[in-house]
Amino acid sequence: MxxxxxxxxxxxxxxxxxxxxxxxxxxxxxxxxxxxxxxYYQTFASADYRLAHALAADYFEQVTKREKARGQGREARGESKDAPPPSPASLAPRLIVLELGPGNGNLAACFLSHLKTLDKDGLVYPRVRYVLVDWEQSILDGALAHPDLVPHRDRVEGLQGSVEHIAGVADHSVDRIICSELWNxxxxxxxxxxxxxxxxxxxxxxxxxxxxxxxxxxxxxxxxxxxxxxxxxxxxxxxxxxxxxxxxxxxxxxxxxxxxxxxxxxxxxxxxxxxxxxxxxxxxxxxxxxxxxxxxxxxxxxxxxxxxxxxxxxxxxxxxxxxxxxxxxxxxxxxxxxxxxxxxxxxRITIEPQREFVGRSLNTNVITLMDLLATHPSAGPKLQSWEQDRLVLKTIKALNESYESPYSRKLDFPLQDKMPQEERETLNGMLLSLKRNGVPDTVAYLTEEELATAAPDLEGVGYDPDTVNVALTAPPSPIEYHHFTCK
Known part of the structure; x- marks a missing residue:
């Protein structure tokens, strides 16, 4: 056929x-x-930071819990509980984290930045060796060149090869493996x-x-x-x-x-x-x-x-x-x-909606910007492509009145070729006026609190607060982004 x-x-x-x-x-x-x-497509890790932050928080919590359990084990063996807290050097070996299919490097950069912020005593971050794995050297080169990886370059490396058999990494030597939007x-x-x-x-x-x-x-x-x-x-x-x-x-x-x-x-x-x-x-x-x-x-x-x-x-x-x-x-x-x-x-296999994983880390409900756009009364195929662009930019501008990202980023948003010249000038001006620490991407997570704070500005764009609240607690779609984990 x-x-x-x-x-x-x-x-x-x-x-x-x-x-x-x-x-x-x-x-x-x-x-x-x-x-x-x-x-052609964007991912939840292309420019947004919240999935990476949730992963970093989860990793920090699990590693510190494991170290505490090991300490209790030492106590049970009769070692002094009054001994000074461990130093990073005494906690060797290094913690190897593999990211399969690293994309543009943004997930790695945000993961390491947030992990370093959380690790105030320096017991986890200094031990991490973060390895980006991809079969294309050009992708690795691009990921390693991410500007926010510069402060972490002493613990990041690229490894070219098949993600289905990673040569050069020893058996039972890895602590964490992450892959985002690779399996598809x-x-x-x-x-x-x-x-x-x-x-x-x-x-x-x-x-x-x-x-x-x-x-x-x-x-x-x-x-x-x-x-x-x-x-x-x-x-x-x-x-x-x-x-x-x-x-x-x-x-x-x-x-x-x-x-x-x-x-x-x-x-x-x-x-x-x-x-x-x-x-x-x-x-x-x-x-x-x-x-x-x-x-x-x-x-x-x-x-x-x-x-x-x-x-x-x-x-x-x-x-x-x-x-x-x-x-x-x-x-x-x-x-x-x-x-x-x-x-x-x-x-220890679990499967959960991805937004549940992110929301649990933030202790709140979250939806994506795309979820929010779908609640707008005019959303759908009746809008021309440039009119959809206009709705997206107006929505981001409304959110940015209260949204504050910890990262400074220029929104990557190419305007449609076919649109009235006057509209192009207006939208280009709107795009240039967006703040650099605002919503970082059209694929980005928004919290319930951010949406509530921005509600008056969103209403000015045409959003109904009740419809947005329904979207925050709506059950997952039949085909949804999920988090699969195992040990």
Whole structure:
């Protein structure tokens, strides 16, 4: 089946399992568009700080609790309870924190900055070795260049390699592993039961007829695409947005798929012909976490969009993936991830809405700026794109009357190309007038107290306080950002 029935397919590859083509396209996407990621999507860690602060507070609490328990153990062994408090040097070994897929480095910078602030006695922060792991050196270089990492450079390093097998890190040597919005990019299959067999989706790539007509050296383009020859592909027109995929279903070749029994048992709970994601890349990171984490480690955390709800997973109309700039991004099947984690012997597994994790750290209710925008009476498809820009900037300006960020940041907000010139000048002036310690991003968390303080200014933009209050306590959406943790 073609995604675009009107496109005349021009084959550029053979049928392969979905996860194989996903890995192929992701490699091209990051090498061709890695410096323009925010043009296609933003994450909760791109510019906002609250997820990183919640992680730092949680880490500091768990490490200090563990040290206290060790101290009580020393007392039980007859060591003097009047001994002076430990020094950082006496608390060796170092605490290794791995961040898988570090993006632009903002999560690492905010995590370390907040950890240093919390650690007034210097018993945790001085021992931390923070390692950024990514398969693309250009991404690592960009992350390490984040200006807010400068004060922490003596304890931060980059490690190039696969997040599914992290070479150079010893077994059982790591205290904390974090990955934010990484799992959705890792290899994923779509599987379903059909007449007693388990089938998976295969894809075959084509190029749109329109773009095909502009490429003179067609065989050269196909060879470069197959070889992932990025330098050669850069000499051709941009093509990722013009890929057309044919789809078919074939019986799963289990010799190439791990956790057959766990996957098969899970699929028995799903109706026939209902596709569900099988997040193989996520499973691989869990297996690697099992190898790397120390016995008393704080543990592993992943943040991503998906569901663990059996009813949602059994819905044939659920959105299994989205496409951003040509790249496939999958929802996470947290129920199956949990089953695989148990199969691997990982314990103390929890799955909770991400905003619950952030709100618990702040001891208040939180919503995102996008949640707030969705409550506006005019929000939705009836607004033109530039009118949506205007609503976003007016909302941020209203919030900034009372919002105070601990970081100074210029809001990265490219205006739409197509808008009336007078509106462009007005919105550009509004953008330039925003304070640097205001709301840092369009993907940012807002607290109940901040919204209450800004309520009069938000009402001036058209928001209804009662509707906003309902959003603060609304149950999670069917597919929501979750926090998965295990030890």
């Amino acid at each position: 073609l995604q675009d029935a009107d496109a005349l397919p021009q084959l550029i590859g053979d049928y392969k399992p979905l996860d194989e083509w996903q890995a192929h396209i992701n490699t091209l996407f990051y090498r061709l568009r890695g410096d323009k990621l925010r043009t 990019d890792l290899p994923t299959k779509l599987m379903a039961r059909n007449a007693g067999e388990i089938e998976e989706e295969y894809l075959r790539p084509n190029l749109s007829e329109m773009l095909h007509a502009t490429i003179q050296d067609w065989s050269g383009f196909v060879r470069a695409f197959e070889a992932k020859d990025v330098e050669r592909l850069k000499t051709f027109p941009a093509f990722l947005d013009d890929l057309v995929w044919e789809k078919e279903f074939r019986k799963v070749e289990w010799k190439d798929v791990p956790y057959r029994k766990t996957i098969t048992e899970f699929l028995k709970t799903i109706d026939e012909q209902v596709l569900v994601p099988v997040n193989l890349g996520a499973f691989a990171t869990l297996k690697e976490a099992k190898r790397l984490l120390a016995p008393d480690a704080v543990g592993f955390s992943a943040f991503d969009a998906g569901t663990a709800d059996p009813k949602v997973l059994n819905d044939p109309d659920k959105p299994c993936y989205g496409q951003f700039g040509g790249q496939y991004s999958f929802m996470i099947n947290f129920a199956l991830v949990e089953a695989v984690a148990k199969h691997l012997g990982l314990g």
